[in-house]
Amino acid sequence: MADLLGLPSDDVRARLSRLHAVVHVPDSDDEPSLRTLHASFGDYLFDRAPDHIRISDSLGHDTPARACLRVMAERLHFNISQSVSSYEPNALVRPDSITLSLEYACTQWVYHVARLPQPSILDKMIEDVFCRHFLFWLEVMSILGQVQRAAAMLMFAAAIVGTTTHCGRMVTHLAI
Numbered sequence: 606m607a608d609l610l611g612l613p614s615d616d617v618r619a620r621l622s623r624l625h626a627v628v629h630v631p632d633s634d635d636e637p638s639l640r641t642l643h644a645s646f647g648d649y650l651f652d653r654a655p656d657h658i659r660i661s662d663s664l665g666h667d668t669p670a671r672a673c674l675r676v677m678a679e680r681l682h683f684n685i686s687q688s689v690s691s692y693e694p695n696a697l698v699r700p701d702s703i704t705l706s707l708e709y710a711c712t713q714w715v716y717h718v719a720r721l722p723q724p725s726i727l728d729k730m731i732e733d734v735f736c737r738h739f740l741f742w743l744e745v746m747s748i749l750g751q752v753q754r755a756a757a758m759l760m761f762a763a764a765i766v767g768t769t770t771h772c773g774r775m776v777t778h779l780a781i
Contacts (some may be wrong), residue, residue, distance in 0.1 A: 606621070606639055606704070606706075607628070607634070608634075608676075608704065608706035609669070609673070609676060609709060609710065610668070610669075611672070611675075611713065614634050614716050617625040618630060618634075625645055625751070626642070627641055627642050627646045628641055628642065628646075629638070629641075629642055635705070637708075647665075648744050650665070660754045665720075666717045666718075666720040666721055666728070667717075667721060670711070670714060670717035670718045670721060670727060671727070671730065672733050673709070673710035673711075673713060673714035673717060674714055674727065674728050674730045674731060676685055676706055677707070677710050677711060677714065677734050677738060677742060678733065678734050678738065679774055680702070680704070680707050680710075680740055681707070681711075681734075681738040681741035681742055681745065682702075682738075684744075685700065685702050685703065685741055685743065685748075686700055686747075687700045687702070688703050688745055693719055695748045699707055700748070701746065703745055703748060703749075704777040707717060708745070708749060709744065711742055711745045711746060711749070712746070712749065712751060712754070715749045715758045715761055715762045715765075718762070719732070719761065719767065720741065724765045724766055727766075728766055729756070730767055731762070743755060744754075
């Protein structure tokens with residue numbers, strides 16, 4: 606979470622640890638098990654919490670949506686799988702270049718965008734990421750064994766994002 610948001614890990618860990626009754630904080634930053642312990646905690650924060658701690662739905666998804674797109678823009682690159690040849694299958698060992706934050710960004714960005722009141726506010730950012738990094742994103746999804754999910758994500762994105770440029774139309778056509 607800290608890496609995704611560009612914050613110091615110790616600071617995020619200390620803040621989340623205070624919520625130990627409702628948030629599970631893993632012992633190590635390398636464990637992907639940060640999660641809420643109660644399914645209703647998100648509902649509470651978005652709908653029922655007192656005004657001074659309530660999170661607006663747009664902020665609750667705008668910040669992670671932007672963080673996911675930023676991480677993808679910064680970290681997706683050619684041959685992220687470190688393959689010797691494009692004819693070889695993906696390595697069985699996950700490369701160090703695919704961090705937990707990059708995995709989260711690649712697999713969750715569209716769901717945060719979809720929850721925004723006006724997803725089109727991120728059209729330019731989405732276009733910038735996918736015009737430059739589409740094949741790199743697809744490579745990561747392949748390494749993660751998520752190619753079918755990638756196709757579904759593109760179809761979902763095509764329905765919610767207003768893509769009017771050449772690149773946006775290209776990605777939309779790939780999804781269909």
